[in-house]
Amino acid sequence: MIPAAFEYYRPTDMAGVIALLQEHGDDARVIAGGHSLIPMMKLRMAEVPHLIDLQAIDGLNGIAISDGTITIGAMVTQHEIINSAEMEATAPIMKEAALQIADPQVRYMGTVGGNVANGDPGNDMPGLMQCLNAQFHLVGPDGDRVVDARDFYEAAYMTDREDEEVLTAVSFTAPAGGFAYEKQKRKIGDYATAAAAVQISKEGGKVSAASIAMTNLSDTPVWSEDAGAALVGTACDEAAVKAAVTAMLDDIDPTEDNRGPVAFKRHAASIVLGRAIARAWSRA
Amino acid sequence: MKDEITRDERVANLKGMGCSRKRVEDSRFTQGKGNYVDDIKLPGMLHGDFVRSPYAHARVKSINIDAAMALPGVVAVLTAKDLEPLNLHWMPTLAGDKQMVLADGKVLFQGQEVAFVVANDRYIAADAVELVEVDYEELEVIVDPFKSLQSDVVLREDMVAEDGSVPNGAHGPRKHPNHIFTWEAGEEEATNQVIDNAEVVATEEMYYHRTHPCPLETCGSVASMDKVNGKLTLWGTFQAPHVVRTVASLLSGIEEHNIRVVSPDIGGGFGNKVGVYPGYVCSIVASIVTGVPVKWVEDRMENLMSTAFARDYWMKGKISATKDGKITGLHCHVTADHGAFDACADPTKFPAGFMNICTGSYDIPVAYLGVDGVYTNKAPGGVSYRCSFRVTEAVYFIERMIEVLAIELNMDPAELRSINFIKKEQFPYTAALGWEYDSGDYQTAWDKALVAVDYKGLREEQAQRVEDFKAGKTRKVMGIGLSFFTEIVGAGPVKNCDILGMGMFDSCEIRIHPTGSAVARLGTISQGQGHATTFAQILATEIGLSAESITIEEGDTDTAPYGLGTYGSRSTPVAGAAAAMAGRKIRAKAQMIAAYLLEVHDNDVEFDVDRFVVKGSPEQFKTMKEVAYAAYNQAIPGLEPGLEAVSYYDPPNMTYPFGAYVCVMDIDVDTGVPEIRRFYALDDCGTRINPMVIDGQIHGGLTEALAVALGQEIAYDDMGNVKTGTLMDFFLPTAWEVPNYETDFTVTPSPHHPIGAKGVGESPHVGGVPCFSNAVQDAFRPFGNRHTNMPHDHWRIWQTANDLGMHD
């Protein structure tokens, strides 16, 4: 687990980052917390001759909440998410999810930007961002653009981001209603066997809106529109939950690995989602 | 002279046996001041790295090193061809087989060493590894030992004669080219007869999966050949440094006095660091070739994929009993997957280790054990991961057979154990498979454990839970895991235990300094067990100097006396006994010195805590400190100056620690997630030297037991690819997964050990694995479960529930 040689850069402005990305193309990558990228480099599964550190770039840090919109700088760590009282007050699902990512050491380093840009189906933030209908802010040689989290993921490690683009922030409208992030994993520090992000709004004893996304059950995160729709207008009773679970099962496509065979993963997914819905509903 | 302090205070000041003295090594380990192999940095040192096979079975058609050699900083690339003239392309294993150091014509497992790159920088070495071009021709892969014994594919061509016949191996006749040995104990015919005519018979097949000791520090070595004075120094992760010196001498032809082997601090061994690895040999050869020191340290994946695994036993059992539950016979057959080379670390005469302790803690009149060792395309090893030789396998086997028999008899498994325990008055007890158990009081320990956990109450709660589950009130089932184990440790008597011909004695040498402090050196080597703490306590009690004034040194063959090292819980039973015996020699001489100083006859003084007193007049005494000084500054008629002693201890028998464990577990049948509610561990390791160190050993051993039972495995796919080569997939529990352990004890001293101690480091693992597994299995027993194989990870537990129709 010894990485190949690489050139290290620490530009101080975004223009410098983009210039380097343009110059080296495929041979360059940005590094945020490094807790996905460095292991890949040590395993020589990622060869990155030019490594561009984002630590010294202004404007990628901090959590801003205004007018009901939450904006999280790409370099905000999972640890900062957990410890932000404002975040907890406006989008408590963020803390609940972040606490289930990896372990404290990893969370001190791992960033929100790195987690969503990475494209690993095991990462928890992408599904969460889809549940929250977040927007990803990108900057590149041709300027800024915004992509919906729900449109960002194409396949494992393949995203809508161009090689010369950098993700600067994620933003979303403060979610309303009840929430839950439920994750089954083999041990601390493990990626999900199955995980579900759920937000439910309640009006007059009925579900007025619901959003459901699943993690590590396909080669991308899965926002299941039908699963959410199955809950709307119901009292979140057993039949409704069952309908949501059935809809979700139609949308996921897990593969067998060391976490277990497909049948088990599908079962675990339905259990995890059922529990997440119950918890979210109880908080709605 | 009047004594200012009381006798109790004098005892306390010694910090001798029985005292929970804090570990003296920990200040160094917790402050980053340990000195591990990778901390060794010598001037001009080069770095080695391996080209490893991506295939599990392939012919090596050619190796091209040109591109690697052309990389600036690369000094050498060694292949089997370079080692052959030195006759080092193969090396002997501890099991009487031989193993390729570097691929000689073919590779037999994924991760096998193919070429050794030496460069002046660790990173360049890794880069050069990628530049070595190896042309492989893939061969059919065999990962199943049963298929291996049927296959036409010959794995070890070197083990077949030219006419195609199969010559004998190190352990006798072989039945097939891929067969290694058959080893038997007990009486098969008599056993079969009993079983065939028994009132009740239970049969079961179980697979004890392949796993790995996975010490936190991986294996490595630094070799430094000084060509001027002809001396080779070798630092390495060695659990048996003296044996390594002997092997290095035999292999290299360098005389043994010119080889110094040093085991510095070792970051865990658990059996993984007993054997000799190609990396050690290559670092030595590379240092001899280049004339400068060469370091080799493997990474985590290399450690998991290529160094010694543990277990991989397919066990088939038959156990018979009367209707009332009295066991009448036991039959066990094992198909043992040893991988590509037989590199088990067992005493020579025991190719399946002490698997023949598989009658466990029970009085079983007749028994038979047969073990067939088999080659497959997997990594070699078969070491005893935190257990004495194959004892975890044996204890798992019998503790599962007991549970299965209990199902067959429709009896409570705790009661079934009670009915069959070897009784206190039967010790020393000779078991049907030959071992003589030195001592035990099983029923007392068992009763204490069952009372402590309120066993009856737990069973009632479980019965209620079953009803609730069936009524749809809960989705969690409850398991009560029981295990009662007897270990066999402290190998061992030289008459039947040796490793590569070296008798398994151990040693201690003590020097008392004039001012009353001491250094003691032993033939063992701590890998975290805390020897520097506990051996000093044994000596403190034996010689009357404070443990704080006694330095313990191990691991440097230039200074320590010869010993067979640390594994199989042998340090305290063997080296600890040597320490006590050497201490007694010191005391005997000290008594003569004291008598001279007190101007009385030798027999008129007696030892008391830290001094010799004149019998009948306790105010007349000489402390050990005073005696030590006198040994160096007085001319005592008839006595040599100085105060030193050495003892080589050949144990008369093994020691037999035992224990009673109970685990209470709740299992979510929908997710397969187990929650350990309670774990109670009663250990009887004989005399207790340091209760706190014992607790630490038990916590660690139980945690490794939890790992193995609930998820830790080395899994292969059909192509022989390792599926669990990183810590993401190879389960190492953290504080989060570990329950709160309740420890307890009884004390049944070993009758033949000088201080009555039995060894404890491995008991919790040996007893823990079946206890965790039995908890899982017991939870499903009311729903029809009989046996499911470990590891009980989430999906396999879920599968059990699914197979029992619990998701319908």
Ligand SMILES: Cc1cc2nc3c(=O)[nH]c(=O)nc-3n(C[C@H](O)[C@H](O)[C@H](O)COP(=O)(O)OP(=O)(O)OC[C@H]3O[C@@H](n4cnc5c(N)ncnc54)[C@H](O)[C@@H]3O)c2cc1C
């Ligand atoms: C032991 C362990 C367990 C883990 N468990 C989990 C888990 O359970 N759940 C989970 O979600 N994650 C887990 N992770 C991953 C962890 O959360 C990572 O830190 C995270 O996925 C990536 O964030 P990072 O800041 O470390 O990114 P880096 O590793 O620095 O980068 C990851 C990738 O994203 C790219 N990238 C980073 N920032 C940007 C940006 N601003 N713009 C464009 N591209 C960018 C990089 O080029 C790289 O390709 C685990 C990691 C470890 C080591």
